[in-house]
Amino acid sequence: MDERDRAIIRELQANARLTxxxxxxxxxxxxxxxxxxxRALEERGIITGYHAQVDLDRVGRGVQALIAFQVRPLSRDVIRSFEAFALQQREVLSVFVIGGGDDFLVHVAVPAVADMHALLMDRFSKRKEVVGFRTSLVYDHTHRWTVEPVIED
Known part of the structure; x- marks a missing residue:
């Protein structure tokens, strides 16, 4: 990847609707x-897609939370299974496999706190591998990454 490729990426990140x-x-x-x-950047998997950024409040999903999950046994199969399950939930925005005391950090957005409760109690907590979770409500999301920094060689 050379400087021209990085320039293309920067421009498309700023405005993917450019002709x-x-x-x-x-x-x-x-x-x-x-x-x-x-096209070469797309084929090499460097550019992975194009999207429209949506204001979650305006589409009725203004209640956000970061949920830290602990799963057991901690194995590759359990991690992949939980990750796949989480990504199937329409409320889930992102799933991070993390190290430390927790195993996953899941970012969710729902219409109301009752929906958050239902998501946790009716779906996530019923998973046999889930041994614990902590929920942190997001009061304000002031910085949204829409542009991934392109590291210089």
Whole structure:
């Protein structure tokens, strides 16, 4: 990955709706070269997708929480199984496998606190591998990462 590739990534992170012609002009490439490079970044798995960022409050999912889970036995199969289950839940935004006292950190967004309670009691706590969890409500989410920093070589 060279500086032109990093420039393409930065521009698309700032505005993924750029046309190829606009992108090419911003990174000082011919449109054909811009298209080839962008496609190569996608094929190499460096660019993994494009999305629209949504305001969770405005779509009725304003109650957010970070839930730390402990699972047992701690094995690769249990970790993968719990991770897959969590990602299937429509309320789940992100799943992190972590080290330390907890095994997972799960970011969820729901319409109301009662929905959070139902999610935890009716679905997560019924999993046999879950031995404990702690919930931290998110009062304010002031910084949302929409751009992953591209490390310079």
């Amino acid at each position: 190829n012609r606009q992108l090419a002009a911003r990174v000082d490439l011919a449109p054909s070269s811009s298209s080839v490079r962008t």
